[in-house]
Amino acid sequence: MNYREEQCLIAYFSHAGWNYASGEIVDLPIGNTERVANMIRVYTGGNLFHIRTEMVYPNEYRKVVEIAKQQKTNHERPKLKKMVECMEEYTVIFLGYPNWCGTMPMAMWTFLESYDLSGKIIKPFCTHExxxxxxxxxxxxxxxxxxxxxxxxxxxxxxxxDAEDDVRRWLKE
Structure with missing residues (x-):
């Protein structure tokens, strides 16, 4: 598929700040999922949409994990700061998120339940440790x-x- 000929949306949730990486906590000025979303943008020309919640997640890793566990346990749907306008115009949705508590952050549930995605092509991408x-x-x-x-x-x-080659290969498949 030639993504440059399609209407592509790159919708992603990403957390910058203190994150777990290689057995230690490191400060990421740009979240890993956001970095991948930007790589996809380069190769597809798609529109970026950063899924953000009204509640700002703390910078501190352990606090984020506590909140993520609570939201998952309670099946919460965090309110989003902004919605995609004209979702019907997109044929392909690149859907990016970090693995939180064995699945997507609950903000992704809010996002996916907010639209009728019937007939859309969804290409998920996930960052994890x-x-x-x-x-x-x-x-x-x-x-x-x-x-x-x-x-x-x-x-x-x-x-x-170092993932740019992996992203490019995936997009060519």
């Missing part, structure tokens, strides 16, 4: 049963700075 997709792909299928979910890309956060 060893947990891979978790059960996020199943969750996307459950949330978007009428969309066509294509093969995704999962990347270790610690390899993001």
């Amino acid at each position: 060893g947990s891979g997709w978790g059960h996020s792909l199943e969750d996307i299928h459950d949330l978007c049963p009428q969309a066509r979910i294509e093969r995704g890309l999962t990347l270790l956060g610690t390899t993001i700075l």
Whole structure:
């Protein structure tokens, strides 16, 4: 597929600040998922949409983990700061997120439940530190049963700075 000929949206949730990487906590000025989203933008020409919640997540890693666990346990749907205008114009949605608590951040549920994605092509991409997709792909299928979910890309956060070839290969498949 030539993505430059399609209307592509690159919708992603990313957390900058203190993150877990290679067994230690490191400060990331740009979140790993955001870095991948920007790489996809270069190769597809798609429109970027950073999924942000009204509640600002703390910078401190352990506090973010606590909040993520609570939101998942309570099946919360955090309110989003902004919505995509004219979602109907997009044919392909690159959907990016970090693996939080074995799946997507709950903000992704809010995002996916906010639109009718029937007939859309969804290409997920996920950053993680060893947990891979978790059960996020199943969750996307459950949330978007009428969309066509294509093969995704999962990347270790610690390899993001060297992931451009992986991103390019994935887009060519």
